[in-house]
Amino acid sequence: MIYSENIFICIVIPLLLSLLFIRREGFRFVLGLVIGMLVCLLSAYISAFTGTVSEMGHEQVAVYISPVVEEIMKILPVLFVLFIFDPPSDRVFLFAVAVGVGFATFENCCYLLSVGSQSITYMLIRGLAVGVMHIVSILFATIGLMQMREFKAMSLPAAFGAVIVSITYHALYNLLVSEPGITSVIGYLLPGVTAVLLFLVNLRLRIRVKT
Amino acid sequence: MIDTIAKLNGIIQILALVLILIRAFLVVRDLTKSVTGVFFMFAIFTHLSADMYYLIHIAMNKGYYPPFSAMDLAALGTYLLFGAAAHSLFPExxxxxxxxxxxxxxxxxxxxxxxxxxYYSGAWFQDIFSGITFIYLLVTSSQAVYRTGALKRDKWYILGSIWLTFVAGQVCVPILQNAGAVLAANAVEWLNYSLMFGTFLWLAAKVILCARRTEKDQALALSFGLMCWSLCTLYMCAEPFYQLALFGETFQLLLMWFIIERRVKTA
Known part of the structure; x- marks a missing residue:
């Protein structure tokens, strides 16, 4: 058993202190990191509570409950920033990426402490798969929300739909890696492949903006 | 046998959706110029994720999955995003x-x-929850069809009669079965299937005709209507008709994509 609250406090204190000395983009990114970590901690509480109430096992919670809880929790701070401050798109992207990175970092920290870090291969897989997946999934929802804002087509159904895209993607990953074998290999490759595709789409769209 | 066909059908739909996404990626710059295209891309991605989730779930022999799992949510998301796409066609x-x-x-x-x-599934809470999103999809699609003038007044009367007959037919089957009139129930069931697939073919023919006459907005609005009908058909069919309806849905998605692609290319 690990005490994730203690780990959270230990990691977050220097980050919070750094906020006193940095400004603008750096400030927003570090704040996003801290919020991402906090969201990860809260998601773990909610998932565990839901699992206990519904009498599900650890694996079932990871496959069915966690993706829904984690993605909703991750997008909430982004939605808050989007609706309250209405910042430009690049700032929203930066904040969303920071939340995703913070979430993945804290989750990886807790995972390392609970299972150990002896195998470099497994650590690489963990970093490249889960780390990337959390960023890609939050970017899916953020891109959807940004596009809606650009076209002035923001509505509750559309926003909910955009969040569901990231939930489904996350759930698919968790399902694939839940059992060893070929499915888990596909699962570990999925975030990397999607990240490359997302990058290419972004590149094509940026070219459009430039010309 | 049915299991094999179901898996094959699922794979065909996944391949069709992957094909649509690849084509969408190639024209992403044109596609993202309109909000309809953006919503459509997201809806297709969610649909693909839901299909893959379902197929992998079966392949991994996970068995029971709880209500409101990612697959159910993905279905809701697909309805919402397609509904938003239909609404964006003519929002006024x-x-x-x-x-x-x-x-x-x-x-x-x-x-x-x-x-x-x-009534048929017994999962009332879940069906009502997903039903709200289905109502949104059907209303926005009907409004899109109305606002584009894709159906004349007399065709609306025909469609209204079909809706009424469809509901009446579906209600009659369990009533007749409970009353012990098995032969009559079977006859009504066959009539229901004829109505469902007949209407699907009628709407599909109208979509193709509109698309060929280069009435792109009308064709697109009608294709949303066709999607709604294919969903109604899909959820009211028992095996092996379910597989036929699923194939119809794949065909409808491809048809919708071709119309959208032509629309964005000529915009």
Whole structure:
């Protein structure tokens, strides 16, 4: 058993202190990191509570409950920033990426402490798969929300739909890696492949903006 | 046998959706110029994720999955995003009384479908929850069809009669079965299937005709209507007709993509 609250406090204190000395983009990114970590901690509480109430096992919670809880929790701070401050798109992207990175970092920290870090291969897989997946999934929802804002087509159904895209993607990953074998290999490759595709789409769209 | 066909059908739909996404990626710059295209891309991605989730779930022999798992949510997301895409076609109200009548009738028809899903599956809470999104999809699609003028007044009357007959037919089957009139129940069931697939073919033919006449907005609006009908058909079919309806849905998605692709290329 690990005490994730203690780990959270230990990691977050220097980050919070750094906020006193940095400004603008750096400030927003570090704040996003801290919020991402906090969201990860809260998601773990909610998932565990839901699992206990519904009498599900650890694996079932990871496959069915966690993706829904984690993605909703991750997008909430982004939605808050989007609706309250209405910042430009690049700032929203930066904040969303920071939340995703913070979430993945804290989750990886807790995972390392609970299972150990002896195998470099497994650590690489963990970093490249889960780390990337959390960023890609939050970017899916953020891109959807940004596009809606650009076209002035923001509505509750559309926003909910955009969040569901990231939930489904996350759930698919968790399902694939839940059992060893070929499915888990596909699962570990999925975030990397999607990240490359997302990058290419972004590149094509940026070219459009430039010309 | 049915299991093999079901898996094959699922793979065909996944391949069709992957094909659409690849094509969408190639024209992403044109596609993202319109909000309809953006919503469509997201909806297709969610649909693909849901299909893959379902197929992998079966392949991994995970067995039971709880209500409101990612697959159910993905279905809701698909309805919402397609609904938002249909709404974005013509978001302005015409203010005509007949538009309100069409919207109300569509909502009632969708609600009747939701009731029937709940009756047949027994999962009332889940069906009502997903039904709300289905009502949104059906209402926005009907409004899109109305606002583009894709159906003339007499065709609306025909469609209204079909909706009414569909609901009446579906309600009659369990009543007749409970009364012990098995032969009559079977006859009504066959009539229901004829109505469902007949209407699907009629709407598909109308979509293709509109697309060939280069009435792109009308064709697109009708393709949203066709999607709603294919969903009604899909959820009311038992095996092996379910597989036929699923194939129809794949065909409809491809048809919708071709219309959208032509629309964005000529915009």
């Amino acid at each position: 109200r015409t203010g005509e009384r007949s538009e309100t009548i069409v919207s109300v009738c569509a909502a009632l028809f969708a609600a009747a479908n939701v009731f029937l899903w709940g």
